[in-house]
Amino acid sequence: DPSTHLNSSHYSLTSLTPTQLENILTKDFTPSSSITILVGGAPISPGLEEKLSTTGLRFIETYGMTETASHIALREVGKDSLFKAQDGVVLSVIEDCLSVSIPELGLNVLTHDIVEFTNHRFKLLGRSDDVINSGGVKIHPVLIEPLIAVSLASAGINRAFYLSKKPNTVFGEITVLVIEGEAIQDSSYLLELLKRDIPAYMHPKELVFVDQIQFTETGKVIRKSIS
Incomplete structure (x- = not known):
């Protein structure tokens, strides 16, 4: 149990996934107030970030990939x-996706992560293969899901839920909300609620209920398109 070890004063630095922290x-x-906890393996949800901010502890979210063998950027x-990239790491954007270069290692990697890039710092918007192109508008699930969470609450x-996509003859793709658990008998009110709370071109057009949503070992949702 990680919590047992963290409550010991012997540790000043450790690394956990968002799922472990939840x-x-x-x-x-x-734990000791002097401990620093690195968080990686999956994005930190807005809900978890709010919880972490009230603990009085220092949490550092890491960004890395298999090719770099470790994290290459951090944010508190x-x-x-x-x-913010670590020393020796050069970042750029190619067709909306983050490009990582480490000249000292001769390493150049073009990721599938779509980012918002400002003054050599970046915000993750999602994966390029998760983007929903509806009527020519690119919708990033990671930006909409926090709004959906508020509406559902x-x-x-x-x-558990995630925003997916489904082929559509008019728009190319439409947004579909996948929710874990039994179907809600009269779900039309929920669609109306989401329509009220979320911008028109982004709100889910359909609901799909599944027995269980699958996650990777690090807590990332395994997104599946709806046929």
Whole structure:
């Protein structure tokens, strides 16, 4: 149990995934205030970030990839909204995707991560293969899902979900909200609620209910397109 070890004063630095942190925060979590916790393996959700910001501890979200063998950019949770590259790492954007270069290692990697790039810092918007192109408008699920979470919570729905896409003859693709659990008998009110709370071209046009949403070992949602 990671929480048992973290409550010891012997540790000043550790690394956890968002899923591990979600589980730890439900327990008696009282680590030393001097500890720094690196968070990686999956993005930190807005809900988790809010929880972490109230602990009084220092959390550093990391960005890395298999090719670099470690993280190449960092941001401090609750203080920085953008990732900053570490020394020796050169970042750029090619067709909206993040390009990473480490000249000293002769390494150049073009990722599938779409970013918002400002003064050599970046914000993750999602994966290029997750983008929903609806009527010529590119919709990034990671930006819409926090709004959906608020709408679902207001309706008393606390379930796992993700925004997916479905082919459409008129728009090319439409947004579909995949929700874990039993189908809601009269879900039309939920679609109306989402339509009210989310911009017209982004709100889910259909709902799909599944028995279980699958996650990777690090807590990333395994997104599946709807046929």
